[in-house]
Amino acid sequence: MEESGLGRWFEYESGHAWCESAYKYQTLPYVAEFANTVTNLPIIVLPLVNIMLLRPYLKEVNFALVFPQLLLTFNGLASTYYHATLNLFGQLVDELSLVWIITVFLVVYIPIMKWFPQHFSARLTLVRWVVFVVTALISALCFLEPNLNAVALMLFSIPAAVVINYEGKHSGIPDIESFPSRILALWGVAFSFWFADRLLCDFWLYLGTPYLHALFHLLAGLAGYTIFIMFSMIDIENRSDTHRYTAAVRYFPTKRGSIFSFPYISLKKRSQ
Template sequence: MNKWFEYESGHAWCESAYKYQTLPMVAEFANTVTNLPIIVLPLLNCLLLRKYVRDVNAGLLLPQLLLTFNGLASTYYHATLNLFGQLVDELSLVWIITVFLVVYIPVMRWFPKKFNQRLLLVRWAVVVVTAVISALCFLEPNLNAVALMLFSVPAAVVINYEGTNSGLPEIESFPRRILTLWGAAFSFWFADRLLCDFWLYLGTPYLHALFHLLAGVAGYTIFIMFSVIDIDTRSDRHRFTAAIRYFPDKSGSIFSFPYISLKERPESLRQLTALEKEEPAISKY
C-alpha cells in the first residue's frame, strides 16, 4: 500500500524531465495546471442547466461531476506522479463512461426501444461489467491508458451516429468538432508517450499538457451535445427549450466555446409539442 502513495511511483510523462523546476511541490507543472478546463467546463454546463436538472433529469449531473472529479484526480496525479493518483485518474475515466451510458442510454437512437422495459437490467449489466474492468486496472497499470485510448474508437462511432441522426441542425456539426478535437488530443498524447526524446531535444516536452486542454474541451462538447439531445427527446415532459450559443466567436468556429442557452416556453407550446410527438403513433391505428 505504501508504494501507491510514494512520490513518482506511477507513470511519468515527458515533462517529468523538468520536474519540480517551476514549483518545488509540483512534479509536472504544465500537466497539472492544464487540468483546469476538465474541472471547470462540466461545472459550467451544470450551472447553465440547473433548472432542467432540478425539474426534469437530475441524472445529468452525475457524469459531468465525475468529469470534474477526473480533472481533480489528474491534477493530483501529475503533481505527485504517484501510483494512487494514476489509478484514481484512470478509474474515474472508466466510471465516467459507465455513468454516461446509464444516464443517456434512454435517449440514444442506437439503443433498441424494445429494451426500454428492461432498462434497469441493462444499466446494472453496464455497472457490473465496469466493476470487472475496474478490478483489471490494478493488474497492469501501465496498460490502462492504452486500453482507455482504444475504447475511444467505438465511442467515436456512437458520438458520430447520435449527432448526425439527432434531427437537430444545431448539433449536426458537433461530431466533427468533437472528433477533430479528440483526434488532435490523441495525436499529442501518442507523440508525448513515444517521441519524448525528440521533444526534449527541442525543449518542448509539453504535448501531454496540450492533450489535457483539447481533451477537456472535447469532453465538455460531448456533454453539450447529449444534453441538447436529452432536452429535445423529453420535450413533451417539460417546459424548456435549448439553443446553442458560442463564445467568443458567435459564428461557431472550432476556436469558439459552445454553450447551452436554456429558456422556458409557454404552457401552450409545451402541449402542442406533446401532441406533435404523439401524432405519428396515433396515425398507425
C-alpha cells in the same frame, strides 16, 4: 530496499511519468509536472459551467445529467493530483474515474440514444446493472497492469467515436449537427499529442517542448465538454413533451463557432 505495501501507492513518482517530468519540480518544488497539472483546470471547470447553465432543467426534469458531468470534474481533480505527484494512486484514480465516467454516461443517456434497441427498453434496469458489473470487473483489472490502462482507454475511444457520430448525425437538431465532426477533430488531435508525448519524448526534449500531454488535456477537456453539450441538447429535445424548456447552442467568444470557441447552452422557459 524498494518500498512495498500501501506506501508504494502514495509515494512520489511511483506511477507513470510523462515527458514533462524531465523538468520536474522546476516551476514549483512540490509539483512534478507543472503544465500537465494546471491544464486540468478546463476539465474541472467546464462541466460545472454546463451544470450551472442547465440548473432549472436539471432540477425540474432530469437531475441524473449531473452525475457524469460531476465525474468529469472529479477526473480533472484526480489528474491534477496525479501529475502533481506522479504517484500510482493518483494514476489509478485518474484512469478509473474515466472508466466510471463512461459507465455513468451510458446509464444516464442510454434511454435517449437512437442506437439503443427499443426492444431492450423494457429491460433497461437489467442493462444498467450489466453495465455496472462489467465496469466493476474492468476496474479490478486496472490494478493488474497499470501501465496498460491508458492504452486500453484510448482504444475504447474508437467505439465511443462511432456512437457519438451516430447520435449527433441522427439527432435532428440543427444546432449540434456539426458537433460530431468538432468532437472527433478535437479528440483526434488530442490523441496524436498523447501518442507523440508517450513515444517521441526524446525528440520533444531535443526541441525543448515536452508539453504535448498538457495540450492533450486542453483539447480532450474541450472535446469532453462538447460531448456533454451535445447530449444535453439531445436529452432536452427528447423529453420536450415533459417540460416547457427550449434550448439553443451559443458560442463564446464568437458566434460562428470556430473549433476553439466554447459552445454553451442557452436555456429558456416557454411561457405556455
